[in-house]
Amino acid sequence: MKHDDDFDADPMGQELRASLVRHAADAPRGDFLAERIIAAADQAGAAARPHRARRRWGLPLIAAGAVAAAAALAFVGVQALQPQPKHHQQPLASHTPTPTPSPTTTPPVVGPPHTDMKRVRILDVTFVEKHAWALASAECTNDPAKRCTALLQSTDQGRNWPSVPTQGLFNVPGVSAGCSTACVTNLRFVNDTLGYAFGPTALYLTKDGGATWTQLRGGAIALESLDKDVIRVSRTASGRVRVSVAPNGDRHWTKVPFDDTADSVALNRGHGASYLLLMRTGGPSTLYRSEDKGHSWTSLGEPCPTGRSLAVAAGNDAGVSVLCKAPDDTRFVATSTDFGAHFTAGDPVPTSADLLAGDPSTVLLAGGDGLSRSTSAGRGWTQIAQVTGTLGFVGTESETKATAVSADGRTIWTTRDGGRHWKAVSLG
């Protein structure tokens, strides 16, 4: 938030801000409290508003019960009085309008183990030339019944992933210890030694390839480095988005003027420009562009010709793509070759698609139905047969190198020919 007064410039205000941030880290985490509140609200609600509760909930409950009873009686009746041949019996659930869940598991990849850790679940991967790191949870080495935070490093272009000790400084979601210490969800490396691990309330810096980490103030919901500098996006409790920049590896960040709100964000950088997509539940998204390495941002409004955008992928030069969701729930990719000034809609894509990467000349689209590739600005798509199941991540490192990770975090796919052919490594 940019305030238009001198309180922020007041040294005491600055010291107070730093003190509050430090002490906020001592606050209880609130995981158990949330469950306690939900239980308490149920009890208090039932006791405090019997009439209103009955008016709002009683009739539907009675109706639901009656309908359920009728359904049960009808079912019993049909079964007892008119037994149907087996091929006529169809379970009720098969007729209900509930969506079919997408498969979340991926086919096992046969081969020797590629890591010393067991039951690995990858949260994020980052590739830098021949090196790569993966942030994950895995079976604890000293207690197979528990799950621990794992950092894996590959030095052979993603074929093998030996573990690197994390010093226990941070945790990731899904580990047995919970997130009692600062929790990180993402990982970005700048080069072979310099990298960041971050989450909404925590940010760590390493300058020795992940061997040791230093905690920096605050957290990040998105962070991307390119060339010599890094852009960091964070969000206040009220949903206000903050952007700050720093030279790679510098502990001091410069807050840049930025004033908008979002429920979630996507940050993507190309050599032509950086793009920040702010997404809001139920409302239009806003795409911002920076051509000075994040120091200033220009709003481009909602980039999708219809509907709202769900993902952004910056290309090199003036190209940028967005994944759009139309009001009728159909999805398509819109591309721009003029730094986002104008977007052209492509062909419809699967409604399960929610991830986007690549230059408009070669776009990768991922989600619940594996991976698709377009070399015609989203107007024609080729399904990649080697990559199946639901994906949780897709990203490009260069015009030829890209990575995809299954949603269950067990399999990594890599390509070195612009997405034509992919190799899978199973860590699960």
Added chain:
Amino acid sequence: MTTRGSVQRIAGWCCLLLVEVLVRHEVGFAGFVREHTPVLLRTAYLMTGNAQAAEELVQDTFVRLYPKWDKVESAEVPIAYVRRAMTNGYINFQRRAARREYAYEDVPERLDERDAFGQLADRDQIWAGLRALPERQRAALVLRFFEDLSDEESAAALDCRVGTVRSLISRGLSTLREQMGTPR
């Protein structure tokens, strides 16, 4: 397809639809609580300076709002609505607590082991100084310098005018400055 079969299917749909509607309301509240409790708890902790009091404040706020959750959900910014309720709850609680101090002569309970102000006073004068401020000034400073709220948003949370918020912040900073012996 038999008539019984159709009735059976329709009944099933209706049943599932109604259950889904009922569950969705509950999930809305529960989802909000799970998502926002950690951040509200941090703000409450900075206001109260005490882990237990912070948890009580957040819990009381949600339980108080639960019967009118539809109103919260229909607010333009639901989290702002909840924050306002929590801030008011904090100020009112402090006032009640202050009155209670005069009403009883009991020996005060031992400080909460996680009494952050007590633990950290020696190494953070600002943090200790914050504790000595009147509750409205303290809340205004936390909303401004931690939540990063604008004057208008702070005014809404504190249920007062923008000018009052600026006055609270100014006086709060001034008091902290005096305690630290720092010239303006």
